[in-house]
Amino acid sequence: MRATIAATLTIAVTVFAAQAQPATAVGRAKPKQATVRPAAQTPADTAKAMAPAERQAIQSDLAWTGHYNGVINGEVSDRLIVAIEAFQKDHGGKQTGVLNPQERSVLAAAARKSQINVGWKAVTDAGTGVRLGLPAKLVPQQSTDGNGTKWSASTGAIQILLTRRKEANLTTAKLADRERKEPADRKIGYSAVKPDFFVLSGTQGLKKFYVRGQLRGNEARILTVLYDQATEGTMEPVVIAMSSAFNPFPADGGPPPRKTVEYGTGVIVSVTGAIVSDRELTDGCQSIIVAGHGNADKIAADSERGLALLRVYGAQGLNPIALDGGEARGALDLVGIADPQNQGGGAAVSRVKTSVAPTGNGGDLALSPSPGLGFSGAAALDASGKFAGLALLKPAVVAGSANPAPTAQAALVPAGAIKAFLTANKIMPTGGSSDATAAVVRIICVRK
DSSP states (O other): OOGGGGOOOOOOOOOOOOOOOOOOOTTSOOOOOOOOOOOOOOHHHHHHTSOHHHHHHHHHHHHHTTSOOSOOSSOOOHHHHHHHHHHHHHTTOOOOSSOOHHHHHHHHHHHHHHHHHHTEEEEEOTTTOOEEEEETTTOOEEEEETTEEEEEOTTSSEEEEEEEEEOTTOOHHHHHHHHHHSSTTEEEEEEEEOSSEEEEEEEETTEEEEEEEEEETTEEEEEEEEEEGGGHHHHHHHHHHHHHHOBSSOTTSSSOOOOSEEEEEEEEOOTTSEEEEEHHHHTTOSEEEETTTEEEEEEEEETTTTEEEEEEOSOOSOOOBOOOOOOOSEEEEEEEEOOGGGGTTOOOEEEEEEEEEOOSSSSOEEEESOOOTTOTTEEEEOTTSOEEEEEEEEEOOOOOSSOOOOOEEEEEEEHHHHHHHHHHTTOOOOSOBSOHHHHEEEEEEEOO
């Protein structure tokens, strides 16, 4: 693994500008003053003007696309600007070091696709309280003992170990020395030992490894990532993200749990009770309720597109929407049901305006501005009132332990993709109404 993966410091960008005043001769006509123009704004100046949470999100996204390999902390650095320029070059853009709105959308979509591919999610280890990011799809097997937790691929090609050590007179130097020697076939390529943490990386037989340990008092918590060299292309961005997301002693106990009750929108797609909605909204629900129609079962999900297929049984008077393939471009109307807190406890169907733009990555389409809470799963209508797709609110998954303010990215899953999802699950929508107001329903997720 390159040493830059274990980088823990970034180089701050400093901009100097000097202006000189012209001299005036005594007893002579005052010479014409030269026009002094202010120094042009640099990419670093533009980055510094952003909110720290947005800078951190950009760093995280660039790490997932393989362009950034520094600390994901929201700080401005040469490394960040170079990463932006490299991304722009790879996508045929002008290398300005500043992302325009279109490039930012492309970057966010590309990063999210990489995260989805590996199943990236933030978790809190129950045994140690450590907060970390995991590529859940790559390491589906989990085991726990008194000293920590292990996640691994079924083949053993990728292993992630979280261990805890507690003893008197513990130091990072002692810990690092043990890790260098265990096992004996480790060859160190990078080493950094500080008073409160250490980082090691290198090779271990035919595998690569990355170790990061943090010390507080007489207790250490250590993250080890071990993977076959053949998986390096996939794992390098993951390791960078895991390094920055690793929070061994979270002051707040880790990320807040999901709400006990969450609200979203669903669109009825068949008279037999099939409803399409947001997969993330319906994850981990003890029960799913379709307001006015009763309980529903989740019968299928598409993790790449973010779709969930629900079925409510025995419901009467359902009005499915006509999936006639409106145009997923330009200005759109979103028809959904806002969160109760956003409408004084009510459940009225409402409309909001938004616009769609392609991301250039063949995935979801970006929506701007984002609708409010409750609109994830809303029906999107084109200028002629035809169903153009489903709107989803996707929380921005940022690799970093600074816990920035949560943000959401709105995306559109086009009607064609929804029809393909339904067909794959043997739902054959026919007919339907153009009245989206009658076809949308409130989805309520109740968790433990």
